[in-house]
Amino acid sequence: MKNRIITISREFGSGGRTIGKQTAEKLEIPCYDAELIHKMAVESGFSEDYVKESGEEAPGGFLTNAFTTRAFGPTNGDLLWEIQYKIITELAEKSSCVIVGRCADYILRDKADCLNVFIHANKKFRAKRLVDVYGERDISPEQRLRDKDKRREAYHRFYTGMKWGYAENYHVTLDSGVLGIEKCVNLITQLY
Amino acid sequence: MKNRIITISREFGSGGRTIGKQTAEKLEIPCYDAELIHKMAVESGFSEDYVKESGEEAPGGFLTNAFTTRAFGPTNGDLLWEIQYKIITELAEKSSCVIVGRCADYILRDKADCLNVFIHANKKFRAKRLVDVYGERDISPEQRLRDKDKRREAYHRFYTGMKWGYAENYHVTLDSGVLGIEKCVNLITQLY
Numbered sequence: 001m002k003n004r005i006i007t008i009s010r011e012f013g014s015g016g017r018t019i020g021k022q023t024a025e026k027l028e029i030p031c032y033d034a035e036l037i038h039k040m041a042v043e044s045g046f047s048e049d050y051v052k053e054s055g056e057e058a059p060g061g062f063l064t065n066a067f068t069t070r071a072f073g074p075t076n077g078d079l080l081w082e083i084q085y086k087i088i089t090e091l092a093e094k095s096s097c098v099i100v101g102r103c104a105d106y107i108l109r110d111k112a113d114c115l116n117v118f119i120h121a122n123k124k125f126r127a128k129r130l131v132d133v134y135g136e137r138d139i140s141p142e143q144r145l146r147d148k149d150k151r152r153e154a155y156h157r158f159y160t161g162m163k164w165g166y167a168e169n170y171h172v173t174l175d176s177g178v179l180g181i182e183k184c185v186n187l188i189t190q191l192y
Numbered sequence: 193m194k195n196r197i198i199t200i201s202r203e204f205g206s207g208g209r210t211i212g213k214q215t216a217e218k219l220e221i222p223c224y225d226a227e228l229i230h231k232m233a234v235e236s237g238f239s240e241d242y243v244k245e246s247g248e249e250a251p252g253g254f255l256t257n258a259f260t261t262r263a264f265g266p267t268n269g270d271l272l273w274e275i276q277y278k279i280i281t282e283l284a285e286k287s288s289c290v291i292v293g294r295c296a297d298y299i300l301r302d303k304a305d306c307l308n309v310f311i312h313a314n315k316k317f318r319a320k321r322l323v324d325v326y327g328e329r330d331i332s333p334e335q336r337l338r339d340k341d342k343r344r345e346a347y348h349r350f351y352t353g354m355k356w357g358y359a360e361n362y363h364v365t366l367d368s369g370v371l372g373i374e375k376c377v378n379l380i381t382q383l384y
Binding site: 118120122165166167168170171172173174175178179183187190191 | 310312314357358359360362363364365366367370371375379382383
């Protein structure tokens with residue numbers, strides 16, 4: 001496989017998706033994020049909203065019932081993981097691209113020439129960005145962050161066995177809160 | 193304080209010290225590493241070799257006897273930590289510079305305008321570099337890495353309470369094994 005893939009893992013609210021998109025535009029290669037969700041929905045028969053929620057986060061109560069529910073066979077999450085695995089592998093075979101989230105770094109680890117990036121920022125920056133980009137909700141942005149962080153980490157650990165947010169899992173990690181979105185885009189473009 | 197400081201934390205054998213030195217040369221600012229050891233030795237009265245070993249690593253058996261030995265007052269390690277804290281703070285006040293290791297990121301966290309960098313690489317790259325740079329020893333490079341990694345992590349956790357190697361502790365982390373020393377130097381220079 002001669003394509004070169006940029007995988008972007010990111011903390012919720014860190015601007016990782018925006019960075020992925022702008023990097024892809026600069027490099028004139030496709031960026032898969034929303035499109036990935038659409039493909040998974042088509043293939044699985046689940047709704048796009050369901051895929052979006054379940055494709056990279058553990059559902060509530062995940063840790064307590066993950067095993068008991070498996071007594072009846074694979075969970076919906078397991079089925080989605082299989083589809084996600086297949087789609088991401090196919091995309092990487094098709095052309096160079098940027099893939100945001102969805103454990104693409106893990107899925108492609110021995111298969112493709114990847115630059116694995118992790119974007120993070122402190123809670124204050126992410127809480128502000130959350131409200132700016134997604135608007136206000138009933139629960140506070142801090143609470144939403146805590147919830148998302150916990151679920152993303154649990155999902156990641158369960159399906160990849162890797163420690164979320166550890167530098168050694170990535171070729172480069174960047175603090176978007178301190179460096180800013182534009183600098184992150186420039187750096188990744190340059191490393192590619 | 194208007195000086196700008198680059199702190200470089202690094203896994204043993206990752207080339208972090210070389211990256212620090214070359215970055216400082218490019219930016220025409222001082223790089224403190226060996227010099228820091230010399231200053232600490234003068235100030236503490238300990239030998240340079242002793243300072244080098246104790247200044248950022250837990251001694252053997254650290255975790256089991258760290259508290260018992262403190263029943264008799266601060267350990268040598270604690271005294272060195274105080275001196276290290278003072279010297280690093282003074283250096284950062286004096287001029288812009290690069291400081292390699294010695295928890296400078298933690299010591300300067302609320303005091304200086306820092307770019308905090310972490311350099312890491314996989315064990316194979318580091319084992320090879322260890323032999324290339326420091327030569328062969330009686331124990332295998334893999335064993336030396338395991339030992340150093342463990343002691344550096346324990347030291348770091350004990351004095352800073354931070355999780356060693358976690359992306360969120362740094363503005364940028366770089367895999368020197370995959371990216372190469374030169375690219376790391378260029379990136380850090382550019383971010384500064």
